[in-house]
Amino acid sequence: MSPRRVTMTDVAKHAGVSRTTASLVLSGRGRELRISQSVERRVLEAAQELEYRPDIVSQSMRTGTTRTIGFVSDTVATSRLAGDMIKGALEAARERGVMLFIGETEGEPDLERGLLEAMQDRRVDGIVFASMFTRTIPVPAALTTAPAVLLNALPAEPCPLPSVVPDEIEAGRAAARVLLDAGHRDGIHLVGAGPDIDDVPPGTVAGVERLTGIRDVLDRAGVEIAGGRVCPDWQPEHGYAATAELLERERPRALVCLNDRLALGAYQALDGAGLKVPDDVSVVSFDDHPIATWIRPKLTTVALPHHELGREAVDVLFAEIDRRREGRDPDSRSRRVPMPVRRRDSVAAPRA
Amino acid sequence: MSPRRVTMTDVAKHAGVSRTTASLVLSGRGRELRISQSVERRVLEAAQELEYRPDIVSQSMRTGTTRTIGFVSDTVATSRLAGDMIKGALEAARERGVMLFIGETEGEPDLERGLLEAMQDRRVDGIVFASMFTRTIPVPAALTTAPAVLLNALPAEPCPLPSVVPDEIEAGRAAARVLLDAGHRDGIHLVGAGPDIDDVPPGTVAGVERLTGIRDVLDRAGVEIAGGRVCPDWQPEHGYAATAELLERERPRALVCLNDRLALGAYQALDGAGLKVPDDVSVVSFDDHPIATWIRPKLTTVALPHHELGREAVDVLFAEIDRRREGRDPDSRSRRVPMPVRRRDSVAAPRA
């Protein structure tokens, strides 16, 4: 079988000291507690020679901290985006020597509760509670036990939890500015939401906020939105249908698609109508989904910074853990992570 | 602060019995060790009333099993596929009340070693060592300590580890059969690899095995491959280039693309040449990437069963853990998970 792990007792024995002394030296408190240099050296050498590594389970037992955090999300498999978020969280955790439990609730309260309990039973130091698309959520009661952060989600009711979300309003503004900068003033249509602020699929934050940002910039510039079409879901087929229907009535100069999958559908409809992107119609979108660089021409889009969101959430979580340890009140503000514009080939000046 | 957790001592005190008795009852060994029915009931009631849940860290300390496994992969963020694999693993783990650590090595040996050590230090019960695309890998020494399974990877040298991989050869056969069944005999071209068995991008298992399967079926049917083009990487742009170049020379009747991203590029090139899928050219592919259903017409493809691979890996891992516990030798066979054909709209009978 596998050879028994080297324990601190082994190290102490090998160095000819008590286990206490070994513990003191190895936890760096030797100097403070007046362990002689020679003993200290003997212990360190013994530890190195035996390749001693502390057993974290035992440490957790004693100290109460497991150097482990939980990452709970509704789903991990929707897209590459989810993976990026986890990747960011993973990096930030690794820098602190912390491991990540992951779990998915599939949106079911039972699974959610079970998962949170399983993590608490394993004494996680904190929990990142993530949603794969931005929305407001009812905060589970179990989340108030351990330090926690909401990721890509806002609490439905005021609660003492910090949250990390993408800055969708500013993203909307950025998308509108891309078109204005290229010289567009007329024939700007929306695909997926709008034109009015109430025309959004239910339950999404991204819809309202992106639309708010777009309208804000266009309004200020005195530019009127030519039209818009709300889609129940933001899949390619809906983008195709909305755009095809639009093309029957009029000829747009620019499309703002509310995400890249809609934009893919819009491309297909434009192609079917013999219109060229960007010469005939400019397209700007949101998300920076992998397909944005696969379709032709490559899509100009405002990126969801999933990687950065994941990192930031873990950073905020550890700040929160520190606050708790110091007995301070939790920080319930929400962080807005900027969404960068990826300028590619789908936007051009309108034809004269 | 957060209220102290309810411990077994609390339960025992509340029921008026010793901690030992409480433990016996709660671990279901009460009957066996002749605890009276009345005491048993008192303990169970106390546990329920106090909402007692055992502390898994303490249990781990005593029993050596953490009900936690590690999922180590080179990367988790390449695509939705990775997410699906994790999702499958997660499901299988949840069914056993087991949590999942995840970590990524980014292919760096240092990170890999650190990660495996971190997991061992947390006494994981076993490790799934996954690759995001099928390949042969050198098995890290640290993997032999705990029970482990290779997922989507084959050991470079014989070693006592089971592995779980997709059945790529049979997938190749299935793809070829799709074309034969539709009546194709001539003008079958390969995109991404081939036509000879050596024409594959280096380091991939999928390339050789898919090609092997394709050739196997076509050879048996007496059908000759009209041509092929190996691509250094399997991205849309390579599929586009290979197909565009092919179209300059001749007019294919069917394309076997070695993955869906290549197929996307091929679609674009065919579209550019004014050829219709599937009327002019049939296309069959591999992976069942999300875009397969987004592009028009929807792509017929042989699916990588990522979800199933993840599940299977965890199942095999637990079988392995059981073997070890019973002192039997490890099972070093490799499992082949079938790759199902997704028949959609990109294959039709050749034009008369």
Place this chain on the structure above:
DNA sequence: AGCGGCCGCTAACACGATTTAGCAACCGGC
């Protein structure tokens, strides 16, 4: 000589569970 103080280390307990060994009480048989 007696006493206080420092130096360098160790004994012992705690964390929360599991498990082994054993104790007290009762019963029956001779």
Place this chain on the structure above:
DNA sequence: GCCGGTTGCTAAATCGTGTTAGCGGCCGCT
């Protein structure tokens, strides 16, 4: 009345670590 066996429970050890309290020895001062 003593012995042996069964019943029903508990004391105590254990896992590997962190931490507090304290012990013996030496030095210096009066």
